[in-house]
Amino acid sequence: MKAELQAAGARYWLRDARAPGVLVPGLEAGHDVDGLIRLDLRIEDGRIAGVAPAGSAAEGVDLRGGLVWPAPLDAHTHLDKGHIWPRTRNPRGDFAGAIEAVMGDRGRSWSEADVEARAEFAIRCAHAHGTVAIRTHLDTYLPMARGTWRVMTKLRDRWAGRVAIQMSSIAPLDRFAGPDGDAIADMVADAGGVLGMVTRHSGHVHDDLPEGFQAELDAFFALAEARGLDLDLHVDESGESGARALREIALTALRRKFKRRIQCGHCCSLSIQPEAFARETIARVAEAGIDIVVLPMCNMYLQDRVPGRTPRWRGVTLVHEMRAAGINVSVASDNTRDPFYAYGDLDMVEVFREATRILHLDHPFSDWHRAFAANPAQAMGMAGRGVIAAGQPADLVLFSARFMTELLSRPQSDRVVLRDGRVLEATPPHWRELDAVVGLSG
Numbered sequence: 045m046k047a048e049l050q051a052a053g054a055r056y057w058l059r060d061a062r063a064p065g066v067l068v069p070g071l072e073a074g075h076d077v078d079g080l081i082r083l084d085l086r087i088e089d090g091r092i093a094g095v096a097p098a099g100s101a102a103e104g105v106d107l108r109g110g111l112v113w114p115a116p117l118d119a120h121t122h123l124d125k126g127h128i129w130p131r132t133r134n135p136r137g138d139f140a141g142a143i144e145a146v147m148g149d150r151g152r153s154w155s156e157a158d159v160e161a162r163a164e165f166a167i168r169c170a171h172a173h174g175t176v177a178i179r180t181h182l183d184t185y186l187p188m189a190r191g192t193w194r195v196m197t198k199l200r201d202r203w204a205g206r207v208a209i210q211m212s213s214i215a216p217l218d219r220f221a222g223p224d225g226d227a228i229a230d231m232v233a234d235a236g237g238v239l240g241m242v243t244r245h246s247g248h249v250h251d252d253l254p255e256g257f258q259a260e261l262d263a264f265f266a267l268a269e270a271r272g273l274d275l276d277l278h279v280d281e282s283g284e285s286g287a288r289a290l291r292e293i294a295l296t297a298l299r300r301k302f303k304r305r306i307q308c309g310h311c312c313s314l315s316i317q318p319e320a321f322a323r324e325t326i327a328r329v330a331e332a333g334i335d336i337v338v339l340p341m342c343n344m345y346l347q348d349r350v351p352g353r354t355p356r357w358r359g360v361t362l363v364h365e366m367r368a369a370g371i372n373v374s375v376a377s378d379n380t381r382d383p384f385y386a387y388g389d390l391d392m393v394e395v396f397r398e399a400t401r402i403l404h405l406d407h408p409f410s411d412w413h414r415a416f417a418a419n420p421a422q423a424m425g426m427a428g429r430g431v432i433a434a435g436q437p438a439d440l441v442l443f444s445a446r447f448m449t450e451l452l453s454r455p456q457s458d459r460v461v462l463r464d465g466r467v468l469e470a471t472p473p474h475w476r477e478l479d480a481v482v483g484l485s486g
């Protein structure tokens with residue numbers, strides 16, 4: 045198939061493909077039990093020129109029923125931390141250990157050259173796997189963060205047209221209360237970024253909020269409002285049943301009539317809170333139009349980890365209940381080969397495969413296929429991307445797998461990525477390329 049595609053030129057048909065029906069808006073075709081439809085795709089000069097029921101095209105590249113998915117978008121990553129694992133492990137593998145380890149590594153090693161080498165390595169991995177857009181959080185502690193943002197702005201410009209890179213700050217909420225708040229928000233606004241923070245607090249769901257929490261939240265929203273910034277927040281990433289920032293964020297957005305997009309990631313605690321409390325939170329999140337991104341691989345890795353004890357909890361949030369409430373839910377990578385997650389390669393096919401298993405997105409798949417592409421596109425302000433539709437760039441991932449059970453059973457290392465209708469020849473870089481950066485002798 046690959047050789048035929050390489051020889052196909054600029055105008056050709058992709059014949060007899062399968063695709064998730066929910067990612068092909070406007071095409072009426074019979075769905076199989078997993079929501080897949082059969083179709084032919086016309087490619088012209090880098091774009092999808094037409095989508096038709098299978099059997100419409102008389103010639104072209106025959107996919108023999110193989111799956112075609114729109115290129116994915118990865119709405120939550122940490123490119124600045126990525127790949128430091130060989131030099132800075134997380135000895136306990138838990139959340140507190142991750143924070144401690146990253147803090148040490150950041151202080152010791154994050155020169156601009158170091159961040160650039162690791163971040164670009166990660167972008168190359170994502171690109172080779174087929175990803176067209178990445179949002180990265182960047183640890184934003186002044187003054188050091190200015191270097192990180194400078195590097196990522198350079199990488200964003202270098203990769204423009206291949207991988208669209210969006211940047212979001214991350215620092216604890218209380219950091220935004222003082223003079224650093226304005227300085228960070230100005231830097232984010234100047235770079236065209238998204239304002240992000242992380243919030244955690246303990247206690248019980250019926251306790252009063254920690255003192256000053258609401259004032260800090262309001263001050264944070266005000267920073268975004270003054271500059272017209274979207275928000276992207278790390279929320280309740282813990283196994284504390286009293287962590288309930290998600291509800292407070294939704295209520296604050298509603299009260300302030302916040303106009304820009306808000307994406308909230310993690311929201312782990314929601315799944316261990318009393319049913320009625322969780323239901324009420326979800327209703328407010330839906331009302332506020334907040335996008336949710338779930339990071340199932342990192343959540344399962346970090347949450348409920350106690351030495352010598354088998355984990356009982358998957359660590360993930362209530363995605364089915366959120367979807368039922370009409371909330372836009374995406375899946376994303378989060379960390380890769382750093383103290384928050386020792387593994388990963390920014391491969392959204394892996395993320396979707398693991399998400400399906402961890403979150404039971406299957407039987408039926410209903411419209412969960414959207415969580416891979418169309419939903420993150422919406423959350424990232426790139427609505428219209430992440431679907432197979434006439435007029436869109438021909439950025440597609442082609443598989444020999446024909447059914448969901450085939451797709452999710454292997455890593456799909458033989459996938460063919462099309463960018464602008466042509467075969468992408470990129471391959472993921474070997475880890476060896478980072479040896480000098482992370483202090484390995486090979």
Ligand SMILES: [Zn+2]
Nearest residue numbers: 122181278378
């Ligand atoms: Zn994260």
